[in-house]
Amino acid sequence: MIEVEGAFAGCVALRPAGNARSLEHFYLTPSLQGEGIGSAVLRALLARCDRGGDVVRLNVLRGSAARRLYARHGFTVETEDCVDVFMVREPVRA
Secondary structure: OEEEOOEEEEEEEEEEEOOEEEEEEEEEOHHHOOOOHHHHHHHHHHHHHHHHOOEEEEEEEOOOOHHHHHHHOOOEEEEEOOOEEEEEEOOOOO
């Protein structure tokens, strides 16, 4: 659960998925989008994955603005279908 100033702001799940982690259900209240909150949450989750050497995978709807967010944080397109874009991010070594 994501909270901002004690109030619900969104949610995200990061779960084991084979030899990687799967980033799922990343939602942020529309009125808070574009404020850097999503980037801050994503940076924290990815830092934890980097420390563990974990690859992270996700899928995003084709045409979604969220794809740009993920690309800024190192995700690249692995494959696409008519609905989703499947992206992957290799761990960053310190």
